[in-house]
Amino acid sequence: MRKVRHVIWLALMLLVLLLAGFVYATFFRPYYSAPGNNTLELLIFGSIAGAVIAFLIFKLILPSASMDSPTNVSSHTVIESIRKVFKIVVAEGQLNEIYNYENTKKLLKFIPSTKKALVIVKAKVLIGYDIEKCKWEVDNENKIIKLLAFPAPEILSLDPDFDYYYFEDDLFNFISRKDLQLIQGLAKEQVKQAALNSGLMKIASMQMKTLLTEMVNANKWQLEGVEKIDNYPLLSSCPQ
Incomplete structure (x- = not known):
């Protein structure tokens, strides 16, 4: 058409x-000669x-025909390492954080120059366990599994989305690409701390206790040392 x-x-x-x-x-x-x-x-x-x-x-x-021409995109994927893991996700959280960044420099040691940024961070956090860190003993005769040590719940995945709501800078103290990287790193760390201070860690431990207890009881075994699942410090590892 x-x-x-x-x-x-x-x-x-x-x-x-x-x-x-x-x-x-x-x-x-006009005619300058005989009409013809x-x-x-x-x-x-x-x-x-x-x-x-x-x-x-x-x-x-x-529009020119070149605008409708197909675009060729090529990429190269390099797999650095592959290893087997045994990690279980037992809790998921959606966090919204507002991060306010402000940096002031003094021009000629007395003229202040300030740059500001307001960032809204929306992040999906997955909490789980690295089962490879778990230690237990198995009594096959009496059908008893005794937990000797159980790892703390970890942040297995943190997927943030940054929305820069406000910027303010000037000629002598402008927001650079390095500043944006710093802002994202600090905002991500704030979201991580918010996740640690929330109820996600407690929910994860309750979910893990329920999961292990139901699995053991379903096979008519007994589980001892289940209280070790709740005994953990408020520490977490997070993928960078």
Whole structure:
């Protein structure tokens, strides 16, 4: 449909040019010698000129064909390392944090220059356990599993989304790319601390106790030392 409109537009432009040439040749063209019938030549010349002008206008007004050309994208993935892990996610949280960044420098040691940024961070946090850190003993005769040591719940994944709500800087203290990286790192650390201070860690330990107890009881075994799941410091590891 778009191409049809282009063709119709071009045809109308040519028709107008031809009509203008015919009117000029018939009514307004001055004669310096004996009148002759050169309308055909004028119409041919007008057609050629109109086609050239219409082509130029067509190229200037309408988008070029290069804009519709396909874009080739290539990428190269390098896998640095692969290893087997045994980690279980037992809690998930959605956190929204407002991070306010402010830095002041003094020009000539007495003129203050301040840059500010207000960032809203929306993050998805996954809390779980690294089972490889767990230690236990198995009594096959009495069907008893005794927990000797159980790891603390960890932040297994932290996926932040940064929305820069406000910027303020000046010529002598402007926000650079290094500042943006620093702001993102500090904001991410704030979200991490908020997750540690929330109830996600407690929810994770309760979920793990329920999971282990149900799995052991389903196979008619007993679980001892389950209280060690609740005995953990408020520490966490987070992927960088």
